[in-house]
Amino acid sequence: MTTARTASPRTARAINDRIALELLAEHGPLTAAGLRDLTGLSRPSVADLLDRLSRDGMVAVVGEAGEARRGPNARLYGLVAERAHVVALDVRTQSVALTLADLTGRTVGRAELPIDDDPAGSGSGAVTAVLDALSEAMRGAGVTAVHTAVMGAPGLADPATGALLPVSSLPRWHAALLTALRDRLNGRVLLENEVNLAGIAEHRLGAVRDRDTFVLLWLGHGIGASVVLDGTLRRGASGGAGELGFLPVPGTGGLPSATDCDRGFHSLAASGAVCALARRHGLPADEADDAPAAEAVVRAAAEADDGPRGAFLDELAERVAVAIAAVVAVLDPGCVVLGGEVGRAGGPALAERVGRRLRELSPLATEVRAATVGGSPVLSGALLTALDAVRDELFGPGR
Incomplete structure (x- = not known):
């Protein structure tokens, strides 16, 4: 149960309002009795709170609790979904996915676009296509304004300026898209590294x-990593925390450079390296050497998990465990999640192997788990981040 704090009347009202709005965001529509149970507030305090939030256009009656109950006590109160809308974008090198949602988090529009522009070019076609898809989603949902957009992209997001730092291997149109979104939308547009999301x-x-x-x-x-310590996402001084593709590891025949991660951990565990390793073990792997190809071969191996497939997973786990051992030695996180297309496809079979080998390499107890968020975790994280931002502004200072 969440209990309101003792404070001055004005401060107490602000705190109580925010508590109620957060509960409605978390649980969905609630009756006045439900809010009393969850907040510990008195009947008059809850009635006053609901009246105040209704006048402010934040809360409205959205139904009744059940046919057996009628009257004021059965009314269900919910957030006014149309009060604000957010956009989440998952921007990759060859695709963009976007989700348009209301204040409750309900999806009201979405789009997925393949991008064929030359990565070295201006990418004007890609930018136009994304803006057109967003405009179409807004028109289809009857949305005229976006309060907050969050764009997840590979590369370094400068935590001080909100800019996408240039990386030679990434498409130039990513930065152009960020600028175009900020020009087109009246609301704020936030940038975050895709792995952090x-x-x-x-x-x-x-x-x-x-x-x-x-x-x-x-x-x-x-290759990348998201570092969460004590419940807080850690980006580093320049936004580069977790750039493990550049981590020097044995078995690469050299060292990475400031501009090239090909002799870092990237060269052992990125999709192309995973596909090459699979072929070396006699497993069929698409010559495309992209993330879907690596995902397919790892998933097939994890499902069979014997003979050449088991040997392939063992060697892949060895590579991953060596890199994790370096991270554990510095951060001691206690838990590492294997995400991305390959990590999720490997599931418990790969996670168990990595964990077993890690116990041989490190004295620090570290649990290894497989990621479980379905669909696009980048898009899910972007949507959560956007909703947090808009609710933080609209719900008031509160706690």
């Missing part, structure tokens, strides 16, 4: 809801 999704919805300190290791087309 996946970490937020796993923390709130997935494999580590019971943990406040963990590292999510992203294994996909690229």
Whole structure:
């Protein structure tokens, strides 16, 4: 039960309002009795609170609790969903997915676009296509304004300026899209590294809801990590915390450079390396060497988990455990989640192997889990981040 704090009348009202709005966001519509049970407030205080929030346009009657109950006590109060809308974007090198949602988190529009523009070019076609898809989603939902948009993208998001720092291997149109979104939308547009958003999704919805300190290791087309310590996402001084693709590890035949991660951990565990390893073990792997190809071969191996498939998973786990051992030695997170297309496809079979090998390499107890958020965890994390931002503004200072 959440209990309101003792404070001055004005401060107490602000705190109580925010508590009630957060409960409605978390649980959905509630009766006045339900709010009393969850807040510990008196009947008159809840009645006053609901009247105040209704006048402010934040709460409305959205139905009744059941046919057996009639009258004022059965009314269900919910957030006014149309009060604000948010957009979440998952921007990859060759695709963009977006979700448009209302204040309750209900999806009211979505789009997925393949992107064929030359990564070295201006990407004007890609930017136009994304803006057109967003406009169409808004028109279809009858939405005229977006309060907050969160764009998840690979690369470094400068925590001080909100800019996407240039990385030579990434498409130039990513930065152009960020600028175009900020020009087009009247609301704020926030940028976050894609792996950080996946970490937020796993923390709130997935494999580590019971943990406040963990590292999510992203294994996909690229390599990265999300670092959450004491419930707080840690980005680092320049936004580069978790850039494990550059981590020097044995077996690469050299060292990475400031501009090239090909001799870092990236060269052992990114999708191309995973596909090459599978072929070396005699397993069929698509020559595309992209994330879907790596995901398919790892999932097939995890489902069979014997003979060449088991040997392939063993060697992949060895590579992953070596990198995790370095992270554990510095951060001691107690838990590591294997995410990205490869980590999620490997599931418990890969996580168990990595955990077993990690116990041989490190004296620090570290649980290894497989990511569980379905669909696009980047999109889920972006949506959670956008909703947090808009609710924090609209719900008031409160606690």
